[in-house]
Amino acid sequence: MSNTTENPGAAEKVVDEIDKFAELPDAPPKKTIKLSWTGKLAAAIVAAWVVVAFIGPWIAPFHEAEFILDDSFVPAGGCAEMLDELYDIEEWTPEAITKYCSDADVTLFLGSDYLGRDTFSRILWGARTTIGISFVATLFAYFMGITLGIGAAVSGGYIDMVLSRVNESILSLPSIMLGLIVVAALGSSIPILIATASVIYATSVFRIARALGQDIMVQDFVEAAHARGEGLWWIITREVLPNAAMPLLTDFGLRLVFVILFISSLSFLGLGVQPPTADWGSMVRENMAGLGYGSYASIWPAIAIGTLTISINLIVDDISAKSGGSLAKKMV
Amino acid sequence: MALLEVENLKIEARKDDGTPIPIVKGVSFEVKAGEVVALIGESGSGKTTISLASLAYTKPGLEFCGGEVRLHGEDLLTMEPLKQRDLRGQKVAYLAQSAAATFNPAITIGEQVTESAVLHGILTQEEATKRAEELYVALELPDPDRLGSRYPHQVSGGQLQRLMAAMALVGKPDLLVLDEPTTALDVTTQIEVLKAFKKVIREQGSAAIYVTHDLAVVAQIADHIVVLYSGEVQEQGPVDQIINNPSHDYTRRLMAAVRPTPTAGMSDDDDHGHGRAEAAIAARGITAGYGGIVDGEPAITILRDINVEVERGDVVGVIGESGCGKSTLARVMAGLLPSARGEIVLNGKTLEPALEDRDRDELRQVQFVFQMADTALNPRQYIGDILGRPVEFYLGLKGEDKRRRVLELLDMVELPPAFADRYPAELSGGQKQRINLARALAGNPEVLLCDEVTSALDSIVGANVIKLLTNLRNKTGVSFVFISHDLSTVGSFADKIVVLYAGRVVEQGPTDQVLSPPYHPYTRLLITSVPELRVGWLEDTMKTREAAAGIARGVEITAVGCPFFNRCPIAIPGTCQLETPPVRMHGDGHEIACHHSLDEVEHSEAETQKVLHGYEKAIVDDDSAIKA
Numbered sequence: 001m002s003n004t005t006e007n008p009g010a011a012e013k014v015v016d017e018i019d020k021f022a023e024l025p026d027a028p029p030k031k032t033i034k035l036s037w038t039g040k041l042a043a044a045i046v047a048a049w050v051v052v053a054f055i056g057p058w059i060a061p062f063h064e065a066e067f068i069l070d071d072s073f074v075p076a077g078g079c080a081e082m083l084d085e086l087y088d089i090e091e092w093t094p095e096a097i098t099k100y101c102s103d104a105d106v107t108l109f110l111g112s113d114y115l116g117r118d119t120f121s122r123i124l125w126g127a128r129t130t131i132g133i134s135f136v137a138t139l140f141a142y143f144m145g146i147t148l149g150i151g152a153a154v155s156g157g158y159i160d161m162v163l164s165r166v167n168e169s170i171l172s173l174p175s176i177m178l179g180l181i182v183v184a185a186l187g188s189s190i191p192i193l194i195a196t197a198s199v200i201y202a203t204s205v206f207r208i209a210r211a212l213g214q215d216i217m218v219q220d221f222v223e224a225a226h227a228r229g230e231g232l233w234w235i236i237t238r239e240v241l242p243n244a245a246m247p248l249l250t251d252f253g254l255r256l257v258f259v260i261l262f263i264s265s266l267s268f269l270g271l272g273v274q275p276p277t278a279d280w281g282s283m284v285r286e287n288m289a290g291l292g293y294g295s296y297a298s299i300w301p302a303i304a305i306g307t308l309t310i311s312i313n314l315i316v317d318d319i320s321a322k323s324g325g326s327l328a329k330k331m332v
Numbered sequence: 333m334a335l336l337e338v339e340n341l342k343i344e345a346r347k348d349d350g351t352p353i354p355i356v357k358g359v360s361f362e363v364k365a366g367e368v369v370a371l372i373g374e375s376g377s378g379k380t381t382i383s384l385a386s387l388a389y390t391k392p393g394l395e396f397c398g399g400e401v402r403l404h405g406e407d408l409l410t411m412e413p414l415k416q417r418d419l420r421g422q423k424v425a426y427l428a429q430s431a432a433a434t435f436n437p438a439i440t441i442g443e444q445v446t447e448s449a450v451l452h453g454i455l456t457q458e459e460a461t462k463r464a465e466e467l468y469v470a471l472e473l474p475d476p477d478r479l480g481s482r483y484p485h486q487v488s489g490g491q492l493q494r495l496m497a498a499m500a501l502v503g504k505p506d507l508l509v510l511d512e513p514t515t516a517l518d519v520t521t522q523i524e525v526l527k528a529f530k531k532v533i534r535e536q537g538s539a540a541i542y543v544t545h546d547l548a549v550v551a552q553i554a555d556h557i558v559v560l561y562s563g564e565v566q567e568q569g570p571v572d573q574i575i576n577n578p579s580h581d582y583t584r585r586l587m588a589a590v591r592p593t594p595t596a597g598m599s600d601d602d603d604h605g606h607g608r609a610e611a612a613i614a615a616r617g618i619t620a621g622y623g624g625i626v627d628g629e630p631a632i633t634i635l636r637d638i639n640v641e642v643e644r645g646d647v648v649g650v651i652g653e654s655g656c657g658k659s660t661l662a663r664v665m666a667g668l669l670p671s672a673r674g675e676i677v678l679n680g681k682t683l684e685p686a687l688e689d690r691d692r693d694e695l696r697q698v699q700f701v702f703q704m705a706d707t708a709l710n711p712r713q714y715i716g717d718i719l720g721r722p723v724e725f726y727l728g729l730k731g732e733d734k735r736r737r738v739l740e741l742l743d744m745v746e747l748p749p750a751f752a753d754r755y756p757a758e759l760s761g762g763q764k765q766r767i768n769l770a771r772a773l774a775g776n777p778e779v780l781l782c783d784e785v786t787s788a789l790d791s792i793v794g795a796n797v798i799k800l801l802t803n804l805r806n807k808t809g810v811s812f813v814f815i816s817h818d819l820s821t822v823g824s825f826a827d828k829i830v831v832l833y834a835g836r837v838v839e840q841g842p843t844d845q846v847l848s849p850p851y852h853p854y855t856r857l858l859i860t861s862v863p864e865l866r867v868g869w870l871e872d873t874m875k876t877r878e879a880a881a882g883i884a885r886g887v888e889i890t891a892v893g894c895p896f897f898n899r900c901p902i903a904i905p906g907t908c909q910l911e912t913p914p915v916r917m918h919g920d921g922h923e924i925a926c927h928h929s930l931d932e933v934e935h936s937e938a939e940t941q942k943v944l945h946g947y948e949k950a951i952v953d954d955d956s957a958i959k960a
Contacts, residue, residue: 220708224771227666227687228722229695242712 039318042311049308053131056124061109064125065276067116073287073295074112079104113287113297123304126278131308133194133273134259140198141259142252145205150236150244152206153213164210171203176265183271193272197259208251212244219243253316257309264305280305334362335539336386336507341399343381343390343563355381355394356563363507363539363556370542370550370571372586373560374790375761382560383509383543385409387424388416403507421448425500429512431492435484441495442480449503460502467498470535471528489654490521494528501536508533508540514549518653518817519861526552526863526870545790547590548863551575552870559583571867589791590865611677612811613665613698613779614641618674620664628673633891634660635835638674642779642828647805647812649826649843651819651858657835658815659703662781665813666700679778696726699772703784705764709756709771715742716752719771726775741770744807745800762793766800773808781813786821798825819858823847828921831855834895841922850933852924853900894927902928 035043052059062068071083075092079101086096101107110120148167152160170178182196216222222239230239264281266272273279275286280301287298343356356378363369371379384390385401388408401408403423408416420426425448428434435444445467446460455463461480468476471494484492493513500508513529514522530553533540542554550557550571557574559567559582567580578584618638623631634657642648650658663669665676667687676683678697684690702708709718719738723729729737739749745766756764765785772780782801786794798821805812816822822829823843830840831852839852846855860873893909894900900908904927913925926933 220702220704221710223668224700224702224708227668227695227700228725229687229690229692230725238713239710243710245712 035318038314042314045307045311049127049131052124053127056127060121060124062118062121064122064278068108068118069112069116072112072114072116073290073293073297074108076109076111076296077101077107078111079107110300111297114290119297119300122278122283123301126280126283126301129273129277129279130260130263133190133263134256137194137197138201138252138256138259140194141201141205141255144198144202146209149206149209150213150240153210153217154232154236167203167206175200175262179262179266180271183266188271188274193263197262201255201259205255212247213240216240216243250316250319253312257312260305260309335365336363337402339400341382341385341401342397343394344397345394354563359565361558361568363541365539366537367555368533368540368542368553369556369558370544370554371558371560372544372547372550374545374792377560378563379543379560380511383511383541386507386509386541387420387426422452422454422503423505424507424509425503425505427496427500427508427510427513430516431496432489434496435492437484440480441482441484445495445499445502452503454503464498464502467501470532471498490517490524493517493525497529497532501532505538508538510540511543520653520857523861523873527874529553547586548865551865551867552863575865575867585792589795610644611641612644612679614677615639615665616675616677618664618671620660620669620671625672630672633835638837640830642811642813644811645809646828647814647826649822649829650813650815650832651817651822651829652832654817656832658832659783662700662783662813662815666698666781696775697778699777699780701768701772701780701782701785704788705768708768709764711756715754715767718767719774722771722774741774744773745770762789762797765789765797777810779811779813783815787816801825819862836895838896839924845919845922850918850924850930852926853902854896
């Protein structure tokens with residue numbers, strides 16, 4: 001670095017020169033969210049279950065309520081012919097299955113359940129019930145939660161106070177207990193299940209939406225819109241919601257998992273989806289007795305619940321990791 | 333051997349697809365023991381990244397790609413992580429830009445200051461506490477015995493910044509890394525912090541790396557300067573040589589962006605002001621604040637009885653320290669904060685206090701430009717939409733007309749049309765500020781209220797924004813209320829200056845007259861506090877009694893008397909704190925609110941140069957000790 005003296009009066013001239021030292025840009029934002037390999041695997045699993053929820057009844061070998069075999073808890077790959085010869089469950093070994101069922105007309109891929117229905121078909125049918133109910137319930141929960149939560153954040157004062165206190169009192173009740181009481185009182189039907197789940201889960205959405213809304217409401221760009229003279233509707237829909245969308249979408253996945261588990265829990269307790277409709281939660285319960293006989297009939301639906309919920313969680317983890325820790329913090 | 337040697341240091345970031353983006357491109361310099369080296373450059377020049385490398389640390393997403401950083405001859409970059417950990421906070425200490433963000437509000441100051449030394453096992457808790465108290469004394473912090481048991485919110489911003497220095501120095505580090513430690517401070521606070529830093533660095537004998545974009549500050553504190561641009565060293569040398577004799581273009585450009593110390597005759601053209609034109613916007617007897625209003629008196633009063641007039645096409649600069657109410661004044665004018673008393677008059681018509689009650693055309697005429705362009709632009713809207721909305725909202729333009737007006741606005745703020753399709757995050761800080769201005773101009777307003785629009789920007793970028801504002805004023809004839817805590821920015825741009833202190837106007841008038849004697853004592857404090865681009869300025873300034881008196885005490889908001897009483901070197905006890913000072917007229921529209929007659933004020937000005945009281949004498953002694 002030499003320091004030879006040049007024309008000392010050149011300082012002013014330099015400023016007006018063509019921008020040799022242009023203003024350095026800030027780093028551009030990362031727009032794409034790239035999934036890790038676990039995220040990709042998880043996305044594939046979720047996509048597969050969604051496809052099954054749509055086309056399950058058409059690809060299932062049997063109807064969900066159809067009695068296929070006379071015997072319950074036939075192991076995976078079992079068939080009717082096998083049952084004619086072997087009466088004792090102890091004898092249903094893999095060798096015996098291969099021996100009797102290799103030429104059979106009807107074999108059950110995942111065996112039969114406690115009433116001799118096809119477990120595989122019931123899982124395919126059940127995907128529609130379980131995912132469908134949970135998805136619709138989560139949508140309703142979101143609609144209610146966001147409307148009231150953002151509304152509370154924007155209006156503040158008494159409205160915020162009343163809404164928040166009511167919300168907290170619902171939140172303080174254990175969700176399963178509340179669900180049990182409502183369903184016990186009103187009877188169990190799919191609309192009642194959806195309504196119950198959505199009200200219960202709207203409370204947590206309310207809190208997130210309100211917190212996000214409050215954060216965004218104090219930002220300068222909202223104040224700028226306010227100073228411009230914009231109305232409440234513009235501020236909510238154009239300034240607040242677009243900035244809350246990303247965290248809310250991420251939370252949607254997580255909330256969906258909770259609703260799936262909630263519906264499954266209710267079904268497991270016998271108050272959820274009623275027989276003969278297949279539902280993963282109730283399938284676990286129905287076939288519990290089979291565990292004693294070494295049957296996997298209650299394990300398969302449990303695996304279905306597990307793969308779906310864990311996969312959704314993995315995707316959510318990936319997204320929140322990419323959009324920085326702040327998102328994860330807000331969601332707790 | 334130098335204490336720290338940085339040799340051919342290279343640091344890279346990686347894009348998503350793995351292509352490297354060089355951030356630091358082979359930088360070499362060294363820091364000798366007891367020496368202060370300044371890294372200077374604008375944001376994005378890599379100065380913070382380089383300074384962090386001396387702790388063997390990079391921000392997430394960056395990696396070291398070459399070169400060496402040697403402390404005592406040992407390369408830090410290849411060191412084991414555990415040894416690196418021992419080094420941080422022990423041999424090298426880091427001082428971040430914002431003390432307010434660095435301190436944990438829930439833990440006492442003493443605990444935080446001593447934490448790292450105790451954690452590293454250098455000192456026991458008792459020793460560390462004792463050393464911390466010594467440092468509080470050295471840093472001239474008040475009440476050193478009990479300071480440790482206080483919480484961060486109980487001390488002022490300048491004190492917190494000095495406490496951070498104590499935190500860094502407790503473990504007796506060999507090297508101190510200071511990252512823009514005074515950038516966020518007022519000029520008056522900056523002086524006290526700079527002085528304390530300088531003293532303590534000399535006393536403790538530690539070397540320091542001082543990161544900043546402000547050359548005037550560097551001139552006061554550094555021995556050696558490294559000028560950076562875009563991750564490369566442009567020039568380096570001793571401070572005298574760089575300041576007095578810069579050889580590189582970029583250094584000269586940085587020098588040119590340093591605004592000269594405000595003096596009379598700076599405001600560029602006089603054909604705008606001084607004529608008795610009609611006021612575009614005026615504040616008459618404004619009292620405003622927060623909390624419930626009882627009898628025209630808010631629970632917390634921020635502004636008291638403010639009278640300010642902005643003539644058509646004029647630029648009125650409002651200056652004062654943070655907390656003096658200058659932003660509040662603009663918010664009252666915009667209707668964002670309805671005043672408790674008084675009225676806002678726009679073109680002879682009294683406006684409703686709250687903006688909800690003003691009609692759309694009144695809103696259009698008064699536009700507010702927010703300080704932080706980063707947060708004032710919705711990150712989810714395209715620039716085209718951000719500018720398009722006010723065009724549609726105020727002018728009712730749609731479709732092709734709207735688009736044309738948006739492009740016109742972009743052209744007005746000297747940005748290319750392609751920016752309409754970008755998101756705010758894709759723009760640099762200065763460009764965002766331009767968009768922020770363009771949005772305010774969209775509806776052809778009469779008055780633009782600019783709240784500290786250049787404060788968050790680097791000196792070069794800030795100077796460009798001021799240049800743009802000057803052009804806009806000449807082109808559009810808009811009136812400006814220009815709020816800043818930076819007197820030199822205001823001095824170079826405004827026709828008229830209003831000096832606010834603790835919510836009251838202490839002096840106002842045409843720029844030339846406000847910036848020349850007689851001064852209000854507070855105005856003089858402000859003027860003497862602006863750093864000059866000259867080695868030794870800090871020492872000279874500390875000898876003035878304005879600085880001594882002004883720095884010793886904090887701002888108090890009072891309902892009666894003169895608010896500056898407790899910091900004023902010429903206060904009259906018994907009068908100033910009890911009676912509201914009379915407004916004295918001096919020449920054409922120049923008002924000073926002071927109990928002293930203007931002759932007395934002027935006389936005391938002359939005296940200042942000669943008289944040294946005991947208090948200031950002590951400071952001078954300190955300084956000569958430091959120099960020796």
